Amino acid sequence: MRISEQAKQDNRIRILEKAVDIFTTKGFDATTTRDIALAAGLATGTLFNYFPSKETLAMTMVTEAFRQGREDFQRRRTGDEDLAEELFLFIASGLRRLRPLRTFLGPVLERSLSPFPRKSVCQEGEAARQGHLNAVQGIIAGHGFAEAPDYVAMTMYWSLYLGILAFWANDTSPNQEETQALIDYATRMFVQIISGGGPGKGGADAE
Amino acid sequence: MLSEEFLEQELLKALPKDRNTDPAGQSLANLIAGISSKKVPVNSFFRVWILGSLQARVAFGYLAYWLRSRFSGAEVKRRLKSEAHLAAALQLFGTMGYLRGAVMKVGQMLANLPEVVPEEFAEVLSALHFEAPPMHYSLVREVFLDEFGREPEELFASFDQQAFAAASLGQVHRARLLSGEEVAVKIQYPGIARTIKNDLRTLRLLLQPLCLTKDWEDTIAKLADIERMLLLETDYTKEADHCRRARAVFSAEDRVVVPEIYNGLSSKRVLTSEYLPGCHINEYLQSSPDQAERDHFTTLLTIATYRLYYRLHWLPADPHPGNFIFMEDGRLGLIDFGCTLVLDEEEWRDSNAAIQAALDRDILALNQAIASACRFNHPDDMEPDHLEVIRQGFYWFMEPWQQEGLFDFGDKAFFLRGIENVIEAARKRYTRSVPMTIWSNRFTFGGRAFCYKLQGRCEFRNIFLRESAWREQDES
Numbered sequence: 162m163r164i165s166e167q168a169k170q171d172n173r174i175r176i177l178e179k180a181v182d183i184f185t186t187k188g189f190d191a192t193t194t195r196d197i198a199l200a201a202g203l204a205t206g207t208l209f210n211y212f213p214s215k216e217t218l219a220m221t222m223v224t225e226a227f228r229q230g231r232e233d234f235q236r237r238r239t240g241d242e243d244l245a246e247e248l249f250l251f252i253a254s255g256l257r258r259l260r261p262l263r264t265f266l267g268p269v270l271e272r273s274l275s276p277f278p279r280k281s282v283c284q285e286g287e288a289a290r291q292g293h294l295n296a297v298q299g300i301i302a303g304h305g306f307a308e309a310p311d312y313v314a315m316t317m318y319w320s321l322y323l324g325i326l327a328f329w330a331n332d333t334s335p336n337q338e339e340t341q342a343l344i345d346y347a348t349r350m351f352v353q354i355i356s357g358g359g360p361g362k363g364g365a366d367a368e
Numbered sequence: 369m370l371s372e373e374f375l376e377q378e379l380l381k382a383l384p385k386d387r388n389t390d391p392a393g394q395s396l397a398n399l400i401a402g403i404s405s406k407k408v409p410v411n412s413f414f415r416v417w418i419l420g421s422l423q424a425r426v427a428f429g430y431l432a433y434w435l436r437s438r439f440s441g442a443e444v445k446r447r448l449k450s451e452a453h454l455a456a457a458l459q460l461f462g463t464m465g466y467l468r469g470a471v472m473k474v475g476q477m478l479a480n481l482p483e484v485v486p487e488e489f490a491e492v493l494s495a496l497h498f499e500a501p502p503m504h505y506s507l508v509r510e511v512f513l514d515e516f517g518r519e520p521e522e523l524f525a526s527f528d529q530q531a532f533a534a535a536s537l538g539q540v541h542r543a544r545l546l547s548g549e550e551v552a553v554k555i556q557y558p559g560i561a562r563t564i565k566n567d568l569r570t571l572r573l574l575l576q577p578l579c580l581t582k583d584w585e586d587t588i589a590k591l592a593d594i595e596r597m598l599l600l601e602t603d604y605t606k607e608a609d610h611c612r613r614a615r616a617v618f619s620a621e622d623r624v625v626v627p628e629i630y631n632g633l634s635s636k637r638v639l640t641s642e643y644l645p646g647c648h649i650n651e652y653l654q655s656s657p658d659q660a661e662r663d664h665f666t667t668l669l670t671i672a673t674y675r676l677y678y679r680l681h682w683l684p685a686d687p688h689p690g691n692f693i694f695m696e697d698g699r700l701g702l703i704d705f706g707c708t709l710v711l712d713e714e715e716w717r718d719s720n721a722a723i724q725a726a727l728d729r730d731i732l733a734l735n736q737a738i739a740s741a742c743r744f745n746h747p748d749d750m751e752p753d754h755l756e757v758i759r760q761g762f763y764w765f766m767e768p769w770q771q772e773g774l775f776d777f778g779d780k781a782f783f784l785r786g787i788e789n790v791i792e793a794a795r796k797r798y799t800r801s802v803p804m805t806i807w808s809n810r811f812t813f814g815g816r817a818f819c820y821k822l823q824g825r826c827e828f829r830n831i832f833l834r835e836s837a838w839r840e841q842d843e844s
């Protein structure tokens with residue numbers, strides 16, 4: 162029997178909801194696809210029709226959070242921000258949407274976003290990276306740069322960003338306030354790099 | 369840079385030299401050069417506000433040099449161990465970027481007053497001010513989302529995106545409440561409190577085993593107390609609480625105002641208070657106020673501090689000029705109760721015993737009070753000169769209390785006598801004391817320096833009699 166599009170959609174949402182709960186309580190590594198299928202009231206085989214692996218499942222959540230984060234960013238932007246501030250707002254908005262997933266996200270991000278060569282590249286991770294970097298390019302372009310930063314600059318940006326994510330996933334300070342300070346610093350530093358150094362750019366404070 | 373080299377030479381000249389082994393100060397020069405060429409690792413965000421300044425380096429060099437002179441040749445092992453500890457402590461100190469201003473001050477002080485000994489660093493540290501990095505508006509918004517779950521513009525009718533004043537741990541923005549009141553919103557830089565807490569503790573632990581002087585334990589006890597007081601400033605709910613209690617002891621006719629705190633918009637990291645329009649002392653003096661006006665504010669300031677002392681048993685231990693607002697309508701605004709020493713029963717008793725003994729001219733009781741404050745059991749345990757110097761300082765403190773009529777805090781000779789006494793005590797290393805004296809000294813000197821600058825007079829004795837009488841009535 163074929164099930165309706167609506168039922169499919171409902172199943173998908175239910176799987177994602179249950180998965181968050183189980184990942185959060187059991188941790189990502191200790192959770193099996195069987196656990197999730199069981200909680201969602203589906204056969205394990207059926208689950209695979211929706212998500213081929215638990216990595217894909219988790220990265221779907223991440224992608225969705227990033228999408229919402231980008232929306233929040235667009236809505237919250239005032240247009241008065243300088244480049245460092247706008248990048249800060251962009252990164253902070255994304256992390257705020259990721260926050261409900263934070264406790265189990267470490268291994269997920271490590272596997273899906275790892276910059277090291279891998280046998281199989283995670284498609285969702287690659288899409289998330291591209292989406293993020295495109296948005297960053299767009300932000301930079303809006304601040305009067307004649308051309309887009311080259312791959313060196315963007316690689317440095319991505320390294321900084323991965324560093325922030327890793328720090329954030331482990332951050333035990335209240336509301337991850339230390340991550341906020343780190344983003345503040347990292348964005349100022351990046352802007353200094355692509356602006357050609359000198360103090361005073363991007364609001365950085367140097368003697 | 370040329371000018372820096374020149375300055376370094378000048379500072380080197382000012383530094384002390386070991387007359388026997390190093391008359392030209394050459395080994396000191398090498399030592400400083402060694403320390404200043406070391407790079408400082410950048411471990412956390414705040415550390416980037418690095419203290420590369422010359423004065424900071426000289427301060428470090430000075431300390432290392434001083435340490436070296438403490439040990440004889442036979443104690444090489446102990447010396448090396450101490451040096452290692454000190455070097456670690458200095459490295460940490462040098463990276464505590466939010467203390468930038470304080471370290472500069474230490475350096476300047478050493479250049480001007482090379483006789484000072486490390487004990488006095490405790491005093492300098494007590495006067496230090498943190499400096500937080502500036503926040504852009506997007507960071508402010510993140511703090512609001514975390515503290516209240518809402519953006520500033522949802523919580524206020526209007527909110528200035530630019531800060532109008534710097535605070536030690538963050539910055540202050542003007543805003544208007546939905547109900548219309550003008551407010552000042554103080555916001556803390558994320559994570560700064562934790563960083564400071566960790567750094568201060570590490571610093572004290574590193575210094576603890578050094579045992580540099582016979583009074584080292586005393587210095588460490590003071591450092592611990594400073595740590596405790598500075599950490600009070602990191603929690604705005606405590607400050608809000610102090611503000612509320614202070615506000616309650618002044619009425620409209622006192623012409624002293626403590627701003628109202630808005631609870632729903634305040635938390636550990638955000639403090640929303642009634643905006644007090646007016647200016648600080650420098651700007652006030654530029655308007656060339658006449659003597660009567662200056663006397664008026666001196667009177668208000670004296671009433672304010674002794675009201676807090678007698679009714680609440682508080683020492684406002686941070687009498688820094690930014691905390692007093694000269695309001696347009698002639699009222700005095702008191703802000704910032706972050707650094708308030710609340711005396712416990714014993715401290716309150718001791719503090720008053722000394723004042724009473726001086727007022728009664730009861731020299732035996734006064735000597736005993738001074739001995740206790742200097743952590744001796746009995747005045748006979750103190751060197752006679754030590755007792756004498758501290759007692760002179762206390763007499764100086766008590767002068768306004770004993771004079772009928774107007775007391776002139778703008779009198780230069782009076783002010784200088786107080787300073788000279790402090791310098792004499794420092795030179796003679798009479799620095800041992802209970803930790804509370806750090807704050808009472810700071811309170812006294814901060815307040816008197818302020819009134820001196822203001823060139824103001826007041827009926828000090830009358831004010832003291834009135835304020836202390838309230839206590840007696842109430843308790844009988």
Ligand SMILES: Nc1ncnc2c1ncn2[C@@H]1O[C@H](COP(=O)(O)OP(=O)(O)OP(=O)(O)O)[C@@H](O)[C@H]1O
Nearest residue numbers: 533534535536537540552627641642643644690704
């Ligand atoms: N309620 C207020 N009304 C008017 N101005 C205010 C108010 N609160 C703060 N300010 C301004 O902000 C400055 C810093 O505020 P505050 O003294 O409370 O901060 P702080 O962190 O305790 O700083 P510091 O330790 O340097 O005194 C004040 O000097 C004053 O200019």
